[in-house]
Amino acid sequence: MRRLLDSVLSDEAVTVLWRTASGRSCVDEAFDADGRTWLEQVAQACRERLAEIDPVCTPYLSPARTDLAETVLREVREATRTEAVEVRGVVRVLExxxxxxxxxxxxxxxxxxxxxxxxxxTDAQRVRYQALAEQLGYSADHLDDQLPRRPE
Structure with a gap:
């Protein structure tokens, strides 16, 4: 969250990303917050909660893993082939x-x-996603049956 907040991405890009990832790609009158403002509020709530439960804890932001950037980019660009217009509409921001x-x-x-x-x-995509998730240190069940299958 901190990386996204501190990034060079425009406020509009962060908002589009937030709305798309939360399944609210259209403006929702009940929730029409700027993405960066919303993320800052979430970050503040997390800092406050952490201070309550462990006042001496100092959060550490490890360096970004850039060694897998090309592999991730390939998978993001593959998403342009999906039928979901919401996904295709956010690929540039994901890149x-x-x-x-x-x-x-x-x-x-x-x-x-x-x-x-x-x-x-597809099963081939699922295998690639699982391999990439493993390289990034995700737990073994991170992807288990969360993505619907498409016949190849």
């Missing part, structure tokens, strides 16, 4: 996340967006 913020975050957001719009993936 920017991968190249300027953090490839791991870009991959996590890609997965979240595919989940949000129930986008089916």
């Amino acid at each position: 920017d996340v991968v190249t300027t913020v953090d490839p791991d975050l870009g991959f996590r957001l890609l997965l979240e967006i595919l989940f949000a719009y129930d986008v089916p993936v």
Whole structure:
């Protein structure tokens, strides 16, 4: 979250990304917050809660894993082939996340967006996603049956 907040991405890009990842790609009158403002509010709530439960804890932001950027970019660009217009509409922003913020975050957001719009993936994609998730240190069950299957 901190990387996205501190990134060079425009406020509009962060808002589009937030709305798409949360399944609210259209403006929702009940929730029409700027993405960066909303993320800052969430970050503040997390800092306050952490201070309550562990006042001496100092959060550490590890360096971004850039070694897998090209692999993540390939998977993000593959998403342009989906029928879900919401996914195709956010691919450019996801590419920017991968190249300027953090490839791991870009991959996590890609997965979240595919989940949000129930986008089916082929078995070949699923195998690639699982291999990439493993390289990024995700738990073994991170992808288990969360993405619907599409016949190849």
